[in-house]
Amino acid sequence: MRIVQISTWDISGGAARSAYRLHRGLLGLGEHSRMLVRHKLSTDDSVFAVSPMNSEEAFDEELFLS
DSSP, X not given: OEEEEEEEESSSSHHHXXXXXXXXXXXXXXXXXXXXEEXXXXXXXXXXXXXXXXXXXXXXXXXXXX
């Protein structure tokens, strides 16, 4: 199984730290887990920072809801 967790931060804030601990736990169990974040603070190679190409792609409600 391939697992992707999406979060704004990787290790900043309570929810982000919980998501990161879950991600690391899944890796520890041998699952194929990756984490996509907007703001990366860790040096973890399984966490990837992503950013929108332009302001219109930052949040397109029609694409999100379809």
